[in-house]
Amino acid sequence: MSIRHGLLALLDRGPMHGYQLRAAFEEATGGAWPLNIGQVYTTLSRLERDGLVCALAGNAARQRPFVITDAGRDALTTWFSSPVSRVDQGRDELTVKIALALSTPRADVRGLVAAQRAATLDAVRELTRARARSADVDRVGRLVLDAMLFRAEAEIRWLDHCETSLLGPGPVRAG
Structure with a gap:
């Protein structure tokens, strides 16, 4: 599983900022895949660069929530419908x-x-x-x-x- 697709799946639930995404990812995977917050923000930057998510205005605590875009939903749908390669x-x-x-x-x-x-x-x-x-x-x-x-x-x-x-x-x- 890629972190990229995991974050897209979580953002499909609704807007979240990085720390919320990290906690939700670890909860969703039963704690089997702990994430470094740096991984989350690096991945979010790439997702934003690729047009799969966009950042909303930050709140008072300087937390910028992200939302999934239509292109992100398309990428997520493709990922969910594709078998995992064993190669x-x-x-x-x-x-x-x-x-x-x-x-x-x-x-x-x-x-x-x-x-x-x-x-x-x-x-x-x-x-x-x-x-x-x-x-x-x-x-x-x-x-x-x-x-x-x-x-x-x-x-x-x-x-x-x-x-x-x-x-x-x-x-x-x-x-």
Whole structure:
């Protein structure tokens, strides 16, 4: 998800200034994606430059609310109706780390995979506990927890695949 589209979605609800947008974004994503206020204002500047939002007059506290434009609504509609690309999903740090470790002479690939699996299993346990405690959490919060849990479980399956298909039995050293 891009911050750009997230802010457009929030502004579609009505005018907001930067700090309101940051709080609403974090609430809407169940706290899974905290934003730096600098990111918010930089993104708002770009959205304004591109004609997707416009700033209203500031208030007494020098807060300038922004509103979405018709072009912004069109961009938001296009984003909501477009599937998320999975092509770039392989560009995460873990994938790159394992790929590089396989061709690095002194890298302990098996140790890397084992350490990551242990950390991911810890995350699964914590997410499972958080989900059990989330009976009173809103639907969005539970949905975010579910997504994080399912991704962590998928990562464990992928690490298992790496170990069996790339590493095979015994110690593995690149080179």
